[in-house]
Amino acid sequence: MVVLVPRDWIALLKRMAYDALLRWKAAAKRKVLLVDGARQIGKTFLIEEFARNEYASYIKIDFLNDARAVELLGKAQDARQVVEMVSLISGKPLGDRKTLLFFDEVQKAQNIVTISKYLLEDGRFDVVMSGSMLGVELTEVKSFPVGYMTILHMYPLTFEEFCWAQNVPQMVLDSAGVGNGGPGAISDEVHGKLIDLFRLYLVIGGMPEAVQTYLDSSHDLSAVREVLNDLVRLYRKDIAKYANGRSLQVKAIYDEIPQQLAKENKRFQLNSLRKQARYERFANDFAWLVGAKTALKAVNVTEPKFMLARTEESSRFKLYAHDCGMLMSRNPIEVAADVLAGAKSVNFGAVYENFVAQELAAAGVKLRYYHNNRRGEVDFVVETNEAQVLPIEVKSGKDYKIHSALNNLLSADEFGISEAVVLSEFAAREKEKCGKVVSYLPLYSISSLTKRLNADVGAFERPSEARTSLRVDPPTW
Structure with a gap:
């Protein structure tokens, strides 16, 4: 046709x-x-x-x-x-x-x-x-x-693309590090508006129909949530249709993603699928979800040195949703309301990490993290264009300057790590920890960071609820 x-x-x-x-x-x-x-x-x-x-x-x-x-x-x-x-x-x-x-x-x-x-x-x-x-x-x-x-x-809309849809001036995005520039000095007012927009993005996500529904419905997030719920159902139907004889197992993994990310260490626990489950039994099922671009897999590395692929542990991993809006729609609507309000009593670490994973994946950056029983866990470790390893921590609360696992990496001379990044809702600044530079950057500036990173894949090679009224207008510019 x-x-x-x-x-x-x-x-x-x-x-x-x-x-x-x-x-x-x-x-x-x-x-x-x-x-x-x-x-x-x-x-x-x-x-x-x-x-x-x-x-x-x-x-x-x-x-x-x-x-x-x-x-x-x-x-x-x-x-x-x-x-x-x-x-x-x-x-x-x-x-x-x-x-x-x-x-x-x-x-x-x-x-x-x-x-x-x-x-x-x-x-x-x-x-x-x-x-x-x-x-x-x-x-x-x-x-x-x-x-x-x-x-x-192609991936869902990135945060920068989402900002374009909200008519945020490119000059503002560049000065804040969302666009082509690095994070610079911006007013508290601009920073606050970008954080509000970032929280809105977490709830809507980057699926084009969800974004356009928000624009066309006078900013009705309940209408957006209906779209996202429909997309989740569509993805589950695709699994049933295309995953052949393993559809039940693949669907079980897909359904477990929100619960696994809500756990403290966020590592996917195989026993959630079956007692004493072994990775080899489900390896192809995880590969199906990743191959279908429905999930993003971050694997553990045992040594944070350049050429990280050498020490990947394929059986130790985190599984993120390919779109934070679809992830949020699989949680109670009260969670979305808390995210929008920036509720201090709630830990948003899971959805913040998912956002960072999305942005890194859209930039073609391989997703990896570091976990060691003695040194602790760092949310992401990536390779820069200068053949260096850059650890990245994602923080959701006021204690964003407390990061013992990151300090352990910086103080370990054998790893040769010269700098680190902490992403949070707070404004950009730099500090010295363990004699190394730690850049504290707002989460919305992740796109400026990705320009420094080594892309494995370049630009070529991201039950129905009762309808309630929930309208949130974006910041005006």
Whole structure:
């Protein structure tokens, strides 16, 4: 089925991935582009917006809703046959590189992934492919076109993208370290508004439909919560549909994420699934959730030294939700109200950590943490572009300057750690601990920090309740 979709609501949300698409188009030797990401994060809408704006015309083949296209293109053996079949399906002749070929939901027609290299060699068309759960569904690709394809991973809206949707001036974002700049001197008023917006983001999250619902519903968070609950149900249905004979186990893991994060150490306890459970028994189930981009996995490292991958412990890990709004929707509505109010009596460590995990993942940073029975636990350890290890602590209360595990790492000469970061709701400042620099940064400035980090994957390669009235307006600028 060829779909010519008019401008849709999701196109109103500015996405960083659009710039990545522009860079791909501007490349002298561009390859086939495969856009990967979780369900309902706006891949299709963004690509169509890009096609409308940047090409004279485009043709979209939707394999999810067009069984005939799956059948016809599944038989194609070379570029000529693909072009003939696409022309037949669309009912129009194909032009030159002014026309974009867009194959959507390619997991339903996996042969097109293999033969896309022939379209690249043909050279007449730019080709973009997209799909959901590609990490678990592209199992029947006979030959993945290595060297012929560029992969762009998309995630839910980051906090900066969320701020764009709220019309926060870019100058404000840059000066606060949310945009391109590093955290600078900003007024208490601006800091307070950004913290309010950060708390709002924790409740809404970055799923495009949830963000747009907030904008279109006069800031009704109960309407947003209904959207988020629907998305959770959709994800659980996807598990039942696609996880084959292990759907019950995968669903059990997915359902356990909020409870596991609420625990003090937040490490996923396998005995929550079955008494005396062993990781090997469930390893593929965890891999399914991560491959579907439905969960984010942070693994423990036993030694916080550069080349952290050397000491990863795959069986010791934390499992975060891929979107903090969807995570919050799985908690009682009172929790969301407490987060918005910044209630001092509640520990928000779990959702704050989930936010940081989201932002790091969207920047392509591998998620790792450090736990040692003697030294303690540090929430995240990451590698910088200068081949250094940077420990990051996430704090949710006034005691953000108390971090004994972080001090233990800084004082251990054998690790060679020269600095550390503490993220909290408080304004930016620096202090010296154990002879090393500790940067205390507001949580909303995480995006400026990610620019210093080594990305494993670059920009290419994030029961129904009764409806109640809950309206919260964003800060005005």
